[in-house]
Amino acid sequence: MSVEAQFAQPRPGNTVLTGNTAPLGNTAPHQRPHMTEASKPASPQLPPLKAHAKKLSFFYGTHQALHAIDLPLVDMHVTALIGPSGCGKSTFLRCFNRIHDLYPNTRYDGEIILYPSAANIISRDVDPIEMRMRIGMVFQKPNPFPKSIFENVAYGLRLKGIRNATELKDRVETALKSTAIWEEVKNRLNKSAYDLSGGQQQRLCIARAVAAEPEMLLMDEPCSALDPIASGKIEDLIRELRKKYAVLIVTHNMQQASRASDYTAFMYMGKLVEFGATTDIFTNPKSKETEDYVTGRFG
Amino acid sequence: MDSAAPVAVSAMPQGNQGPKANHGSTPREDQIAALVKRRNASNAVAGGIMFAAAASSVAITCGIVAMLTLESLPFFREVNLWDFLTDTMWAPLFAAPRYGILPLIAGTFVTTLVALAIALPIGTIIAVYLSEFAPHTVREVIKPATELLSAVPTIVFGYFALQVVTPALQTFIPDLPTFNMLSAGIVMGIMIIPYVSSLSEDALRAVPMLLREGSYGMGASRMQTAFKVVIPSAISGLAAAYILGISRAIGETMIVAVAAGMQPNLTLDPRQPAETITAYIVQVSLGDVEHGTVAFHSIFAAGATLFVLTLGLNVFGHYLRKRYRKAY
Ligand SMILES: Nc1ncnc2c1ncn2[C@@H]1O[C@H](COP(=O)(O)OP(=O)(O)OP(=O)(O)O)[C@@H](O)[C@H]1O
Numbered sequence: 001m002s003v004e005a006q007f008a009q010p011r012p013g014n015t016v017l018t019g020n021t022a023p024l025g026n027t028a029p030h031q032r033p034h035m036t037e038a039s040k041p042a043s044p045q046l047p048p049l050k051a052h053a054k055k056l057s058f059f060y061g062t063h064q065a066l067h068a069i070d071l072p073l074v075d076m077h078v079t080a081l082i083g084p085s086g087c088g089k090s091t092f093l094r095c096f097n098r099i100h101d102l103y104p105n106t107r108y109d110g111e112i113i114l115y116p117s118a119a120n121i122i123s124r125d126v127d128p129i130e131m132r133m134r135i136g137m138v139f140q141k142p143n144p145f146p147k148s149i150f151e152n153v154a155y156g157l158r159l160k161g162i163r164n165a166t167e168l169k170d171r172v173e174t175a176l177k178s179t180a181i182w183e184e185v186k187n188r189l190n191k192s193a194y195d196l197s198g199g200q201q202q203r204l205c206i207a208r209a210v211a212a213e214p215e216m217l218l219m220d221e222p223c224s225a226l227d228p229i230a231s232g233k234i235e236d237l238i239r240e241l242r243k244k245y246a247v248l249i250v251t252h253n254m255q256q257a258s259r260a261s262d263y264t265a266f267m268y269m270g271k272l273v274e275f276g277a278t279t280d281i282f283t284n285p286k287s288k289e290t291e292d293y294v295t296g297r298f299g
Numbered sequence: 300m301d302s303a304a305p306v307a308v309s310a311m312p313q314g315n316q317g318p319k320a321n322h323g324s325t326p327r328e329d330q331i332a333a334l335v336k337r338r339n340a341s342n343a344v345a346g347g348i349m350f351a352a353a354a355s356s357v358a359i360t361c362g363i364v365a366m367l368t369l370e371s372l373p374f375f376r377e378v379n380l381w382d383f384l385t386d387t388m389w390a391p392l393f394a395a396p397r398y399g400i401l402p403l404i405a406g407t408f409v410t411t412l413v414a415l416a417i418a419l420p421i422g423t424i425i426a427v428y429l430s431e432f433a434p435h436t437v438r439e440v441i442k443p444a445t446e447l448l449s450a451v452p453t454i455v456f457g458y459f460a461l462q463v464v465t466p467a468l469q470t471f472i473p474d475l476p477t478f479n480m481l482s483a484g485i486v487m488g489i490m491i492i493p494y495v496s497s498l499s500e501d502a503l504r505a506v507p508m509l510l511r512e513g514s515y516g517m518g519a520s521r522m523q524t525a526f527k528v529v530i531p532s533a534i535s536g537l538a539a540a541y542i543l544g545i546s547r548a549i550g551e552t553m554i555v556a557v558a559a560g561m562q563p564n565l566t567l568d569p570r571q572p573a574e575t576i577t578a579y580i581v582q583v584s585l586g587d588v589e590h591g592t593v594a595f596h597s598i599f600a601a602g603a604t605l606f607v608l609t610l611g612l613n614v615f616g617h618y619l620r621k622r623y624r625k626a627y
C-alpha cells in the first residue's frame with residue numbers, strides 16, 4: 001500500500017488522523033535538501049518519510065505490548081510519542097533499532113520500512129547491527145561508557161572501523177559542537193565521562209549517537225532525569241538535530257511535546273489512537289482520549 | 300523486636316477511622332509518638348545485635364594477631380629477624396638449624412603464580428561467557444557444574460595432582476620429578492576456577508543492562524560490548540574476585556603438601572619440588588616436634604609471615620576497589 005493510499009483512506013481500527021494533511025507541509029518551514037527518489041513524497045500533501053511502521057505488533061512472551069501500529073515518521077521532522085505509562089511507547093521505539101533482540105522470548109510482527117532503501121527493519125534477513133549503526137538511540141537515563149569523554153563519542157566511529165586519528169578527532173569535535181557541549185568539555189576530553197553532571201552526560205550521549213551520523217535518532221524520555229535548564233538545552237538541541245535527521249522522541253512532558261515536535265502520536269494500551277501534526281493534536285484532537293490526555297484530564 | 304509490626308498494623312486503621320480535623324490531632328500524634336518510640340527501641344536492640352556480630356569478627360581477628368605475635372616472640376628471641384628474612388635456607392629440624400623463610404616464600408610464590416596463570420584467565424573467560432554469551436539454558440547447566448568443582452575436598456585434588464597430572468606432565472617433560480610445583484600449581488588453579496568465575500560473573504552481571512543497551516544500540520557486537528563496556532565497568536568487582544583467588548592460592552595447603560614435595564627449595568623453577576609456608580605448617584604440626592622448642596615456634600613465625608602477605612594483598616585489593624569504583 002503506498003504512503004498516499006495510507007493517508008487518503010480512513011484508517012482501520014480506532015486510529016484517527018487529525019485534520020487534513022495539506023497544511024502539514026506548511027508547518028515545516030525549513031528546507032529538506034537531501035531528497036532522494038525513493039523518499040520523495042508519494043503525495044503532494046505529505047513530506048517525505050524516513051520510516052513507516054506498518055501493522056507493527058510486538059510480544060513479550062505471550063503478552064502483546066503493541067497492537068498493529070501504523071505510524072509514518074516524516075524525515076527531518078520530530079515526531080513525539082505520548083501516552084500514559086505502560087502504553088507501549090518504549091516498546092515501540094525500541095523496535096526501531098532491534099534492541100528487543102537482546103532479550104529472549106520477544107517477537108515482532110508486521111513491518112517497519114526504512115526509507116530510502118525501503119528495507120524492513122524487523123525482517124529476519126536484516127542485520128540488526130547494521131540497523132543499529134544507521135539508527136541512533138538516546139536512553140532515558142544517561143549511560144556513558146566507563147571511558148574518557150573522547151572515547152565515548154568516538155565509540156560508534158571506531159565500531160564503523162574508523163582508525164585515522166585526525167578523522168576521529170575532527171568528527172568527535174564536530175559532534176560535541178553540534179550538541180552544544182564542546183565548550184564545557186574541550187579541555188577535559190581525556191577525563192572520565194563519569195565526572196560530568198547528569199545533564200552533560202546526557203548531551204554527551206546524544207553526541208555519541210550523533211557522531212556516528214545515523215539516519216534517524218530515537219530518544220526515550222531523554223530529559224526525564226534532568227532539571228528544567230538541562231532539559232531546555234536538550235530541547236534546543238532536538239530542534240537543531242531535526243535539520244539533519246528524523247527524530248522520534250518519547251516524552252511525558254506535554255509542553256515539551258508541543259514545543260519540540262512537528263508531529264505527535266498518542267498511544268494507549270498498546271494501540272495508536274491518534275496521529276497528526278502537533279498543533280492539531282494539541283488544539284484540535286479528534287479523539288476523546290487524546291483530548292483528555294493532552295489536557296491532563298486523563299484518568 | 301517483633302512487637303513493632305503488630306503495633307504498626309493496628310495503629311494505622313485507628314488513626315484513619317478517627318475523626319480528622321474536629322478533635323484536633325492530639326490522639327493521633329500520641330499514637331505516632333508511641334509508635335516511633337517502639338520503633339526506636341527495637342532498632343536499638345537490632346542495632347546492638349548486629350554490632351555484636353560485627354565486633355566479634357574484629358575481636359577474632361585481633362585474637363589471631365595476638366596469638367601469632369605472642370607465639371612467634373620466643374622464635375624471634377632465638378632467631379634474628381634479619382636472618383629470618385634473608386637466609387636462603389630453611390632447615391629447622393637439622394642439628395645446625397637454619398631459619399631463612401625465603402625458600403618457603405619462593406615455594407608459595409611459584410605455586411601461586413602457576414595457579415593464577417590457570418585460574419584467572421579461565422575463570423574470567425567462563426564468567427564472560429556465562430554472563431554475556433551463554434543462552435539461558437546453557438548457563439543453567441554450566442554454572443552448577445563449575446560450582447561443583449569447589450565441593451571437591453582439596454586432599455582429593457592433591458592426589459589428583461600426584462596420580463594424574465604429574466604423570467601426564469611427565470610425558471611432555473620427561474625428567475619432571477614426581478613431586479613438583481608445576482603439577483600442584485596447575486591443580487590448585489583448577490580448584491580456584493569456580494571461586495574466580497562465580498565472583499567475576501556476579502561482578503559482570505551487576506553491570507546495568509542500560510550500559511549494554513547503549514553499546515549494542517551503537518551497533519557493537521557481543522564481543523565488543525563485553526570487552527569494551529562490560530568488563531571495564533566491572534573492573535572493581537573483577538579485581539575483588541582476583542584478590543580472593545590469590546588469597547585462596549596462597550593459603551591452600553593440602554594440594555601443595557601432597558603434590559609439591561615437602562622440601563624447602565629456593566628456586567623459581569616450577570618443575571622443581573618445593574615447600575610452601577602452609578605445607579611447612581602442617582608438616583610440623585603433624586610431626587612430633589616438641590612444644591616450646593624453636594622449631595615449634597617457627598610455625599607461628601611462618602604463619603605470621605603468611606598473615607602479613609595476605610593482609611598486604613587485601614589492602615592492595617581494597618585500594619584497587621576504591622581506585623576503580625565506578626558510579627554507573
Ligand atoms: N521486559 C518485559 N517483559 C514483559 N512485559 C514488558 C516488558 N517490558 C515492558 N512490558 C510491558 O509492555 C507494556 C508496555 O511497556 P513500555 O515500557 O513500552 O511502556 P511505556 O509506554 O514506555 O511506559 P512508561 O511511560 O512508563 O515508560 C507494559 O504493559 C509493560 O508491562
Ligand SMILES: [Mg+2]
Nearest residue numbers: 089090091220
Ligand atoms: Mg518507557
